[in-house]
Amino acid sequence: MHGVSRAKPGSPKPPAFSRLSVFLNVPYDHTFQHLYLAYIAGLAAKGLTPRATLEIPGGVRRLDRILDLMATCRYSFHDLSRVEVDTRRPVTPRFNMSFELGLAVAWERLHPKGEHSWFVFESKERRVLKSLSDLAGTDVYGHGGTVNGLFRQLGNALVRIESQPSVQDMHFVYDGLRRALPGLLKRTGGRTAFEASVFKELVMLATELSNERMSANPTPDPGAG
C-alpha cells in the first residue's frame, strides 16, 4: 500500500500512486519563479508529472498533506537554494524545504523496494555541506540559480531515463510556459504562479508542449536502463 493511512473519515481522499509523479519541493516565492517554471518544464520534458503541496485542498493538517502527496510520488526533487534567513520580521531561518527533504529520506528508508528516490538541488552545491552536513556523501546538483544550469542538472540527475530530451527541448517548454503565464493568471484570477489552479494548468500545458515537441522531434531510444 502506498498511501499514508492516517486519513480521517470525511477528509479528502489522497491521490493515487504514480510511477511518473514527482514531488516538487521548492520555495514558493517570486524570486524563484523562473526556476519554478523551469522545474515544471524540465520534468515534463522528461515525461514526468510534477506534483506540489499547493495543489492539495485545505481541510487537512499541512504535514498530513505533504506526507500523503509524497507517498503517491515515485520521485522527489528538493531544492535547497532558499534555505536561508528570511529577513522579514520576525527574522527566521527557513526550514520547510530541508524538513520535507528529511521526510523523503525517511520515506525512502522505510520503503526500501525502490518505491521512492530523492534528489537534492542547490544553487551553490557546496553550501549544503555547511547548511545540512548530514547530507555529506550525497550527490547535490548545483544549478547556479540559472535555468540553463537547472536543465543541465536535471539531465544529469535523470541520466538513465529512457526519454532524453535536449536542453533545447526543455527551453521550448519553458518559453511556452513563460508566454502563457499572464493569460493563465488572468483566466484563473490568480495573483501568483504559486497557486493550485495555476500550478495545475502549468503542468498540463508543459505536458502537452513536451509531448508535441518530442513527437515532432523524437530522440533515438538509447535502450532501457
Added chain:
Amino acid sequence: MRVPVKITTRRPTLYETADLLGVPRARADELHALAAELAGRNGAPVSRRVRKASARRVSRKARQS
C-alpha cells in the same frame, strides 16, 4: 543516497495528466489548443504534422540521392 533511475518510455498523455490532477478534460482540450498556438501552429493534430515532416524528410533524401 543515489538510486539507479529507470523510467518507462511511455509519456503521460494530456488526458492522463488531467485526470491525475483533477482538471476537466474540456479544459485539457483548451490547453491543447493553447499549446499548439504557443508552438506557432494552427492546432492541427500532431499525427498529421509528424506525417508531413516525415514526408518532407523522405522527399529531401530522395532528391539528395
